[in-house]
Amino acid sequence: MENAEESGGLSGAPVRDKSTLVISQLSQRLQGALPIIGVGGILTGADAVEKIAVGASLVQVYSGLIYKGPQLVRDICKSLG
Numbered sequence: 001m002e003n004a005e006e007s008g009g010l011s012g013a014p015v016r017d018k019s020t021l022v023i024s025q026l027s028q029r030l031q032g033a034l035p036i037i038g039v040g041g042i043l044t045g046a047d048a049v050e051k052i053a054v055g056a057s058l059v060q061v062y063s064g065l066i067y068k069g070p071q072l073v074r075d076i077c078k079s080l081g
Helices: 013-030 045-053 063-068 071-080
Strands: none
Touching: 013 045, 045 071, 063 071
């Protein structure tokens, strides 16, 4: 995996696509039996919409909030509007 040699953990943009794939697979298998929390690389409103579109019930932001600040929450709310 790209960035595997870096110290610390991977988060944010480097995990976005893999996270979205896992959410999609879980959604297909679980068929609504459990809520799925979409995480990983949510840096824009569009990223949050993508996670929900593939099956997340809600999203959690961390790295995006660190880098983008509270405006990210407004952007996500507008995008989900």
